Amino acid sequence: MDMSVAVKRDKPWLMRTYSGHSSARASNELYRTNLSRGQTGLSVAFDLPTQTGYDSDHPLARGEVGKVGVPISHIGDMELLFDQIPLAKMNTSMTINATAAWLLALYIAVAERQGAKHEELTGTTQNDIIKEYLSRGTYIFPPAESVRLTTDIICYTVNHIPKWNPINICSYHLQEAGATPVQEIAYALSNAMMILDSIKESGQIEEKGFDKVVGRMSFFVNAGIRFIEEMCKMRAFTHLWDRLCVERYGVHDHNLRRFRYGVQVNSLGLTEQQPENNVQRIVLEMLAVTLSKHARARALQLPAWNEALGLPRPWDQQWALRMQQVLAYETDLLEYNDIFEGSPVIAEKVERLVEGADEEVEAVNEHGGMIAAVQNGYVKRELVASHTRRIRAIESGDLKIVGVNCFEQTAPSPLTTGTDSGIMKVDPAAERAQVESLQAFRASRNNDEVGAALDGLAEAARTGQNIMPASIRCAHAGVTTGEWAGRLREVFGEYRAPTGIDITTHDTTPSELVEAIRGRTRRTGEELGRPLRLLLGKPGLDGHSNGAEQIAVKARDCGFEIVYDGIRLTPEQIAKAAQEEGVHMVGLSVLSGSHIELVEDIFDKMRGVGLSDIPIVLGGIIPEEDGRQLKERGIAAVYTPKDIDLNRIMLDMVDIIRTSNGLQPYGALQ
């Protein structure tokens, strides 16, 4: 190879690491370190109270502050977060949805205080509420009101912050909830159409400026391990988006119809067993969205090898960033034009994805369009059903996962043996410090100005004026996140999305094993006088519903009567439901890291309703040491991602109910 001739290389994509934790100060330090190590943009993770519109000292925020992201309660926090980071020059992506208008208002207010001009600001607000109802769970208001906030942000930025990406239509989270490539494409496009139509209807954009709105739409997509198909998915997406822009919205400028997308590669397939294998998976998935020049991602963020264990440490994130850098700077990838152009195999696959997506878009239309199809549960049920098929395929071995259902023998991994067990631990003192600083901030503000700004916000919400100016005023006045969202909760009301578990997914040919479990469930019910009833509870602000959904579907298939009401319940609601529903067992699912606090609280509330003798099992991301501790406290069993064998879990549950009722457990199946 002749290295003396300089070849022209394409510019690499934007490399990001999704991060934020503990406090604005700690996150600011992390960002500045990452930037100094060659990261080219910021991707901010907010904690769950901030994402769901609660202040750090709200009762629902307990145990969640600073855990999975940075807490931002007011402009003081936001200023600290970007301390010494000039916003005029930074490209910032914010994963924020229900409270997107508020966080963007804070960002703009901080930029103003730094002296940056609106036109200089570049970055992204995720601002996609549909996938919150379907997968991610941090929604607050009903769909119509939420979409109105979404369109307000888009219209405001198109008119005032032209370089901002006001929305990232997300199919990423749909794949994480089990979606197939066809579903990913179809639901993302249905969502985009609904948003664009709403903007048209809102009348905030001049007819001839509508092209520009279409041009600001961007997407956030997933890339799974079947990387050839995933690459084809990106080509299909590109093709369909182009067609939609021309045919539905009459956009003729090529630049305005480019399918602009960022990627986070698949995490659902990353395993707790032999976690080092995740590195290979991540690298292969990255290829799906980089290999084809014509369908290459514009921004990429990668999870870390320890994804299924807990939060990544800075070193784990650095490793993930290095994967991208090796691909972009060491390989010859960026020297070529599209390497798949003209391949009939690829063209054929793309064509099939396009057809499938067209059909599914039609199905959504038949269910009344995207908003209606979310409200009536159609899309959610389709996703739950897809995920159920995936889990069954893993169970049967049709879908192979190395280290999980094949090649399971392993030497002990040195990666997880360190003193920190290989994950990031958030200092619990961070919550206390954040609460104190919030209370000090509240004491220092001008309450008249705060009250007036909030009244202005409510007025805008009611009358339909764009929500952004009133929100920016709130930001400067020192309004808090909880106050902003609280006022809108009063005007808009709150919403609970369908759970999607009401699917008919019975094994038409149940295995002998399933039949045997059904028999045990039925007989135990007979011995106890009535069918076995199980309450599945998701306490706290955690939105990870996959596990609870799949346990619910499976348990029903095994003969349990399931009570499941979806995400974000308080310990009090769970205890009350256990009492009113007369269940034999409570199953909790917690993936947010707040299990210790929540379980303690639930024990307390169960005692309060006289149900301390009802067994409780727990599943989710529960570090081994915590699991041991919780069992000592009285949790009957703890399950984590490695417990992939749902049949075994079901057998366990029947036996736990038997034992707690003084019946002899059955033990393992012969």
Place this chain on the structure above:
Amino acid sequence: MTGQRRALPDPETLAGSVTAKDRAAVATALNLLDDTRPEARRVASQMLATLPEEKLDTEAHLIGITGPPGVGKSSLTAALINVWRRQGKRIGILAVDPSSPLSGGALLGDRLRMMAGEGIADNSVFVRSLANRGAFGGLSAEVWPMSLVMLAAFDIVLIETVGVGQREVDVSKLSDTTVFVAQPASGDSIQFLKAGIMEVPHVLVVNKADIGAAARRMLAELRTTLGHRIDPDGWEIPAVSASATKNIGIEELAETIDAHRQWLLSKGRLADRRRRFQAEWIIRRLLDEFGRFGVAQLGGEDGLFRQLTQRAGSPFDQFDELRDGFLAHLKTSPGT
């Protein structure tokens, strides 16, 4: 964690605590009524017999709400709950969901939707979900005895069932007031009414009034179809419209529902109706267990109905008595 076999509760103490509106007692009583073991049945029967009769005869309001899937029954219930709570009432809900014929399992998940708003904040609402365990023509066999317990403890007892066409017959035979929720832009309910397939409810409500024209058309059509339709008791059936999500027409709906109860009371029909429910319930169970033949042996549906509506008593006692009678009859009759 090894537990004890749980002892059955003392029936009289339990009935007392239920009547004193103790939530834990209501939960225990409902569990007991769900319990099919013979010893539990005996305790349950005693417990029911100990509940104060006047409460079960004329107090509280037993409402059935039915309609096609997704029409907004739970959302309307939530909206009605808010009205009733403001009136200081305590509400018990029985939500009946279909269960799987294959595995027997069921998914029950409507509690929170129904308690939307402040309903969960205090203790004024109690929700028990019930799987319709295949049998009993769409309505769980436990519904009637459970309604009795709830009547003793709450001011309003509401049963939600999915029903299309013939199925809501069941709930109309088990409630003082049956509310049928109709779906705008679907002619089904009108067809059912016209064809006489659907038992006529006491109150018809077109939900989702917020979607506009289709709801208005539906209401007009229903009103035309109904005319001034009178039910067998002489009640003129009203048709109203509402929007659960936009909270429109809910107060009026609550008033209309209450008007039917007042009307039943003024005609002295309430106690009478409830006795009929129990008779229906017993006959239904006899039919399930012994078929038409068995019921004929016991004097036929009409005869049984007359016999049962004349006396009060716990439903289990009455049922067991007839059942034992039939079994004895089988043993003595030659050739069977």
